[in-house]
Amino acid sequence: MRLHVPTPLRWGDLDAYGHVNNARMLGLLEEARIQAFWVNDDGTAEHAVGASTAVIDATPGSSTLSLIARQEVEYLAPIPYQRLPLDIELWIGNLGGASLEVCYEVFSPVGVEPRVLYTRAATTIVLVDAATERPRRITAVERDAWTPYLEAPISFRRR
């Protein structure tokens, strides 16, 4: 199952070519990921866009850091500025012992025809204990929360 995260652009995401900058795209994926797996300040967990209890916590002072170990991105079509949010599909391509792979397909806004696939990407995240600064295992609660979003990882075209 995939999450659909509406992710607004900013005009400032454009570079001198007039397209969304390739580095800024990683900032958009970061924001979609955080919106998808948000934990509230009071400790309750919820999705912005789903209904599970997934628990990647991006708040400062949390006991777990989500460190990025690897990213792979294919840019398939240039992205112009547009007022409607991009439609980012997001799922989990791999659930390891202390790490997971988040996969993305970035589409044109919902309702805009024809639908364009702009970007495909994957991020490997390692869960790190903030106190010890060492990787820590994915808990049973986390694994249960994330398993519904497990699908086949992306097969990148250019390798």
Added chain:
Amino acid sequence: MRLHVPTPLRWGDLDAYGHVNNARMLGLLEEARIQAFWVNDDGTAEHAVGASTAVIDATPGSSTLSLIARQEVEYLAPIPYQRLPLDIELWIGNLGGASLEVCYEVFSPVGVEPRVLYTRAATTIVLVDAATERPRRITAVERDAWTPYLEAPISFRRR
């Protein structure tokens, strides 16, 4: 009359202090301004958040450039990352011959109590003819569109 522009934060807007970075704030104001005074690619004009026909055009290739001549910002309270969009109030503090001043008050998200005023700011924009690269006068159509949003400019505390 003021426009209310809901403006989403990104986690990447935070700096190493864990607050929205002061430079990033100008990017948020830029985005609110563009959302408020958007022109479609087909030449029709509309507000994202209002109903007039205001016409600051940020699309590449447009015949008018909106150049920033001046900005003044007061940071009143640090802004944490939050999932709900900030509530940016936006109006026009001054309508000159070829320039205008856009004023902003940046508030905590709608519905969050107590309401906090984070930032107050003003931007002076000069309309420039893209072909000649010289300032060009505000047209009668633009003046009619913007006049309803004309209010007293901000009186900054620290000067």
Added chain:
Amino acid sequence: MRLHVPTPLRWGDLDAYGHVNNARMLGLLEEARIQAFWVNDDGTAEHAVGASTAVIDATPGSSTLSLIARQEVEYLAPIPYQRLPLDIELWIGNLGGASLEVCYEVFSPVGVEPRVLYTRAATTIVLVDAATERPRRITAVERDAWTPYLEAPISFRRR
């Protein structure tokens, strides 16, 4: 006395107009300020570009936070991407009890003729005790270190 801080641009500072973005300019000023008033991790203080012992500390975990209370910027000429670093002149326009005003004039790279003044700006910084989160007074050591760089503040043209 003014400090001269060579501050490199990045191509990514350009926006869709092909000029350095107005919000990014504040990031450049931030970097020039930190380079000018840097404190090493071992507690020794030094200038990147001067020789005093000024002590604005930007390292995470430091006992003083430098909070931005106010900024004012005049953009006088558009800035193209260029490989040589901008020449940012930096001085202190005001030394208060717990706050100071840093002033900047941003010039074209050293050696490039004619010399262009791109931007003038001022930033009000409040020194905040990280533990109590309240403003704390400028110390005698800091005041002695900063006094040589005290000059008249900027008189902005457009107010």
Added chain:
Amino acid sequence: MRLHVPTPLRWGDLDAYGHVNNARMLGLLEEARIQAFWVNDDGTAEHAVGASTAVIDATPGSSTLSLIARQEVEYLAPIPYQRLPLDIELWIGNLGGASLEVCYEVFSPVGVEPRVLYTRAATTIVLVDAATERPRRITAVERDAWTPYLEAPISFRRR
């Protein structure tokens, strides 16, 4: 043969974790790439850091656009803010018909011991004719200029 491109950090590259943000890293690689393969406005070509005549042109209005088709990044160690520029080693891992792969290893600043390898990355660039918006072949002049920097591409650990 590899180019060594000294690439300065900015304090604003840090995120709320106090490390250089993963998306910002792509902006650093972009800047190192442009510094390495710069073309002057008068059409002459030179390296900032080498001595060949390589010709990726990032100036607006140039006849060739350098579009990013793919990026792969491994983050091996978190990067703190530091005043000295990072030492980015840069070479060409593949020279195709209309595309090339730029490879990077990002090290701690020259002279800082022990030397740390922070990041390894590869970017696939397609040369696009600005007029037709279609890929165009690498010229003989370009191929001669780039061939000295051809080395084995990166073998990424996590795949």
